[in-house]
Amino acid sequence: MDDQNKNLILAVALSMLVILGWSVFFPPPEPSPQDLAATAPASEAVSGNTASVPLAASGAEPVVAAEVKTAADAPRIKIESSHLEGTISLLGGRFDELKLKQYRQTLDAESDIVSLLKPTSAENAYYALYGWAPGGGLAPDLVPGPNTIWTLESGDILTPSTPVVLAWENGQGLTFRREISLDENYMFAIQQSAQNNSTNTISLAPYGTIARHGEPADLKNFFILHEGAIRHVAGELTETDYGDFESARAHEELEVGDKGWTGFTDHYWMTTLIVDQAGAKISTFQDTTRNIFQTTAKHKTETLAPGQSAVVSSRLFAGAKEWETIRNYENESGVPKFLDSIDWGWFFFITKPMFWLLHYLHALIGNMGWAIIGLTFIIKLVLFPLAYKSYASMAKMKELQPQMEKIKEQAGDDRQKVQQEMMALYKKEKVNPAAGCLPILMQIPIFFSLYKVIFVTLELRHAPWIGWLTDLSAPDPSTIFNLYGLLPWDAPEQGSVLALIFIGVLPLLLGITMWLQQKLNPAPSDPIQQQIFAWMPWVFMFMLGSFASGLVIYWIANNTITFTQQYLIMRSHGYKPDVFGNILSSFKRKSKDAE
Template sequence: MDDQNKNLILAVALSFLVILIWFVVFPPPEPEATLDNASLEAPLEAPVPSTASAPQASAPGQTAQGTTAPVDTDIQNAPRVAIETPSLSGTISLIGGRIDDLSLKQYKTSIEPGAEIVTMLAPVGSAEPYYALYGWAPSAGIAPDQVPGAFTEWTLTQGETLGPDSPITLQWDNGAGLLFERVIAVDEDFMFSVTQSVRNNTEAAVSLAPYGVLARHGQPADAKNFFILHEGAIRFADDELTETDWDDFADDGSRDRVDVTEAGWTGFTDHYWQSVLIPPAQATAKLETFLEPNRGIYQTSATLGTQTVAPGASSSVTTQLFAGAKEWETIRAYQNAGVAKFIDSIDWGWFFFLTKPIFWLLHELNKLIGNMGWAIIGLTLIIKAVLFPLAYKSYVSMAKMKELQPEMEKLKERAGDDRQKLQQEMMELYKREKVNPAAGCLPILLQIPIFFSLYKVIFVTIELRQASWLGPFRDLSTPDPTSLINLFGLLPFDSPEPGSILALIFIGILPLILGISMWLQQKLNPAPTDPTQQMIFAWMPWVFMFMLGGFASGLVIYWIANNVITFSQQYIIMRSQGYTPDILGNIRGSFRSKGKDDA
């Protein structure tokens, strides 16, 4: 077996091994069971952060004001204030002033006609309660019933509908000399600003700390639980990013706590959506993340430093709440506006130094072309252009090695069974002719991290969600929707469910084109003489064809484009070096060989 074929087989085997490990060793687990409705009957007690200056959460059924909490039906029937922006719709409950009803107007749950818009936050009593709460943690000298909490009944004093140019104001008087006010504003995208203030009308100074809490009852039903994607809690604190998967929460109720002195934020992230509490920059804050184990309520909170308010004085603090889609441009704009490292809330992975520039380039191409499928092909052209100098050397080396084939055969005859002598003479031949036998596999090896980085980008970023290309390809983040069953998209029938046995058998048009392109690329070179090599080369395109049938169609488009460009480059370069591959002859030879084997 000559070194050229050894290197090529090694490179192909490494690619195959990595993909095989991906699906065999790390299969996506089944989604976790969600919390049933029976466990949600008891209302959430006021989730006051457990700090040195804050009281412990009240017992079930008790509010922070010490009176019986409203039952779930009362929370659902509480007065509400409408939210209406270009991006959001929903309501705010006057019980607790909680932001607990929010939908994303620009996103549908599927590409099917009549699909509902995506639900971001949901109130207690719904299938998956998920909401934001705000309040004040009392310090010494203030009773728990003198501060607003999860079940405080606020009064709307200003505004009717919350919109980009129309904030609302809520008030609550504790009846003991403290007047609390909350002003909520929202921009045209997904950012809320919440200003909490207190006026001290008593004759003594009071100390208390403002906080915000995100509470989520159970894990989301649509959680992917896939190793390539982080879902769960996410936190940034003074240049350190922490990700906690749903299964990694401590089940004993212990709190993951960190103090922030410069900049930080904390929240929950899903595949395409996230909610994040953002304290003001340069403010001291305590960030906590924990699971309340009895009822499976996940919580993350941001508590600011204790405010001491003198008699007749007032104090206020403004925090932000992001609740929406993880759009790259939108999140980058918020980062430029002062939210530190907010772009890292998108899961770029360990190879962020590749995924970030790849996504940026893909995003810019999509803006220029207006079609994500063609943008992926354009990205492939650029990547191949960047790697062209290395590819040129590789293909020149392959052409020279083809010219050396007769001389190498003579060396094998002279060496006989002396493998050491053969290797020495072959190395001398390579050195004399200035041929690098390892050059042929380098472009293939470089494609592996680029391939996985692009897969990460296509799988994680919302810009690829429901992005169309042409014809039946209306969502490049999902597998090929065509198959033989619907005549590759010509008939109005659904393809087999991805992952099913039928989907493995009746593959789509893109995986089929991929297999053919790999097969044709092999025919640039004469078939190897070794039977083992022949078998590997014969099966490899079709194995990859079936394996990649379940990948996102956007990634298969990239691989097809890469194969076509590689085929063209290699053919042109090898011809320029005086070696003209007999492609048709190789194809005919492979069929003749196949016929002999069958006979």
């Protein structure tokens, strides 16, 4: 087998390995705060200047049905903005009902908007609440906790222009207030204060916590995507899958430093506690008995003498992981490394700038499909020097084909002599037979990164291109099964075996462009290899048919540009491939054979 064919086989094998591996692994998918499900948790006595909050595994009883009903019937404060709608329950001051007005569950205009937070009365409850952990002998019922009934002191509806203030007095000289404000996007600011009007010195620590009752119902469980707890502490990002949570008794508390954040991330949505003051600690744990996942930020303990007060500020992000919004919170609002809450993957050094470029192309063009094609042009432009050398080398190799065949005839079965004379010929003509593999090797991390961008970023969700392609994050919905809508039956459901077989327009175009590109490459001399290569475009066509349509658009554009580049460069170096003539001759020959 000549070296040119070896290089071609190596390039194809690498591509096959990438696609096969991808289709296998990513198919078309201090003390801790008290138990949020506890009715009256027992605290652990802590002396000195440290506040104590009961552990979730302290043996407290779960919420009973009557108390769940009380939670459902508790007064609520309405949340209203251009991005959010929901309510805050005065039971614990819980953020437990929140919907994202800009996003719907499906492409249907009548589909429900996305629901992010849910109360304990709903399945898969998911909520955030704030409180104070008692210390220095202070009893738990003397500080506000999960089941405290707050009073609305000022405000009516929480909007970006109208904050609200909650208040609660414990009847023994302690007054607590919580001021809540909201910006134009997804960030709440929470200011907690405690006033000691008693005759005793007290110690207590404010905290915020987010809880999820069980794993999310829409958990993707894709290897490519992290879903679960996420935190940024002391410059380090940590991701914890739901199966890796520590138990309540075994969890670790981490010093935040000046700033940090912790919470839960889903495919497109996120809820995080943001700590802006030094001395706080962050913890992540699971109440295995009740299957409650919890992440908490506890501020440093405050010691208040009679007449003294303390005020602590923090923030709560609850919304969509929009790239520009998240970036603005990082750059303009001082949330460290907040953009890393989007799962950029192993090739983040490629994925991040790639999405940055895609984002601005989309802003310029106004359509994400055309932006992907524009991104493909730019990638090919950056890789053009490598491509030029590769295709020039292939043209030169084609010119040397007669001499290479002559060497093989003269050397006969002496393979060592063939190799030696081939290498001498390459050296004389200044040809690098491995140059043809470089563009393929460069495409592998680019392909992974673009797949990551299309799969994890919210901006591709429900993004239309043209005609029937209304969601670039989903596979092409068209199918030959019903002649692309001409026959009166529905197309196979996405993800089914039939959907993998009866592929859409985009996968067909992908197969055709791969086939055309293949025609520029010299055919292997071995008949078996020829058959393998002949089938490869159509195998890839079916393998990639279930991939996100945005990725298939990239591959079609990449194949088309590559074909054009290779054709023009090879012609400029003296080799004039008659691709379409060869295709026509092939059809004529097959028709004659059939007769």
